[in-house]
Amino acid sequence: MMTQPLLDTLRRLKLTGMHDALAHQLTQPDTYDLPFEDRLGMLLDREVLHRDNRRLDRLLKAAKLRVMACVEDIDYRHPRGLERGRMAPLTSGEWIGQSLNLCITGPTGCGKTWLACALGNQACRQGYSVRYLRVPRLFEQLRIAQGDGSYARLMGQLQKTDLLILDDWGMQKMTAPQRQDLMEVIEDRHGRGSTLIASQLPIEHWHDYIGAATVADAILDRLLHSAHRLTLRGESMRKSAAPQAAEVVDPIVTGQLTKPEPAREG
CATH class of the missing domain: 3.40.50.300 (P-loop containing nucleotide triphosphate hydrolases)
Incomplete structure (x- = not known):
């Protein structure tokens, strides 16, 4: 199976979602038993999801x-x-x-x-x-x-x-x-x-x-x-949120740094 040329073609066509999905399928032998239509559908679903995520990223960046x-x-x-x-x-x-x-x-x-x-x-x-x-x-x-x-x-x-x-x-x-x-x-x-x-x-x-x-x-x-x-x-x-904020331990002091989360209201 000439998989690498196919992967290269998908990348050249900027079908990144399908490229990543196919690469993942190649590491999962169980998917080889699926009908061609099912595997193709999985590739297309991954491409749609990838494009939707990229569009959302662009919209959020532009929204500021x-x-x-x-x-x-x-x-x-x-x-x-x-x-x-x-x-x-x-x-x-x-x-x-x-x-x-x-x-x-x-x-x-x-x-x-x-x-x-x-x-x-x-x-x-x-x-x-x-x-x-x-x-x-x-x-x-x-x-x-x-x-x-x-x-x-x-x-x-x-x-x-x-x-x-x-x-x-x-x-x-x-x-x-x-x-x-x-x-x-x-x-x-x-x-x-x-x-x-x-x-x-x-x-x-x-x-x-x-x-x-x-x-x-x-x-x-x-x-x-x-x-x-x-x-x-x-x-x-902000008044109701102030007591909770006062109880937060400084992560730099404790050495426990975590990834910032979206702001919750208040």
């Missing part, structure tokens, strides 16, 4: 999420008004497929950023492109892009992103150029992609935050029409 959070780790026990029934339609990703928006508001420490990143992570797993940006960083990138000639390219990237996460919304009053930039971003994305807003500022104060009544009306009409809303409440989750 602030924390690695997963929807499976959402803490529903903390009294902040977060219910499984309300989260189910959001974790399904249907709202992103329909280009709807999501507004998460609540006091500091209630888990807005963590929850936004968990939904972003879930969207990547569902095959959507995601981009996380703090609003001040968004305005800074747009300002620089206008100066170096990359504005059109950046706006094109923002428009094509399936889910744009804007964190720290409402931290500072907007300037006139920032209002115009935001209007362009929201207008370009309206009906084409979903925008997730995470903010300490209640929605009823967003109009004053944006300023310039006409522009504010236009932006909020596009953002809030048919948007999902999550209003969190309660004390900071």
Whole structure:
């Protein structure tokens, strides 16, 4: 059996999943007794899995999420008004497929950023492109892009992103150029992609935050029409997590170093 040329061909064709699966089959004599269709199916399944994993890695890298959070780790026990029934339609990703928006508001420490990143992570797993940006960083990138000639390219990237996460919304009053930039971003994305807003500022104060009544009306009409809303409440989750953090033994002192795990909420 001329297996090495076959393996070389699979690698040359960049069928890495099939290459690895065939190499594994060659070390497992039991697979030789399987019908050809079954062995071929196993190779194809491995190739699909490999490509799905590579795509997920690319999406997560491009998303630049602030924390690695997963929807499976959402803490529903903390009294902040977060219910499984309300989260189910959001974790399904249907709202992103329909280009709807999501507004998460609540006091500091209630888990807005963590929850936004968990939904972003879930969207990547569902095959959507995601981009996380703090609003001040968004305005800074747009300002620089206008100066170096990359504005059109950046706006094109923002428009094509399936889910744009804007964190720290409402931290500072907007300037006139920032209002115009935001209007362009929201207008370009309206009906084409979903925008997730995470903010300490209640929605009823967003109009004053944006300023310039006409522009504010236009932006909020596009953002809030048919948007999902999550209003969190309660004390900071960091307070409940602090006593647990204080009991953690320094791994450097004990010499027990472990691989970092995805951040759990709180």
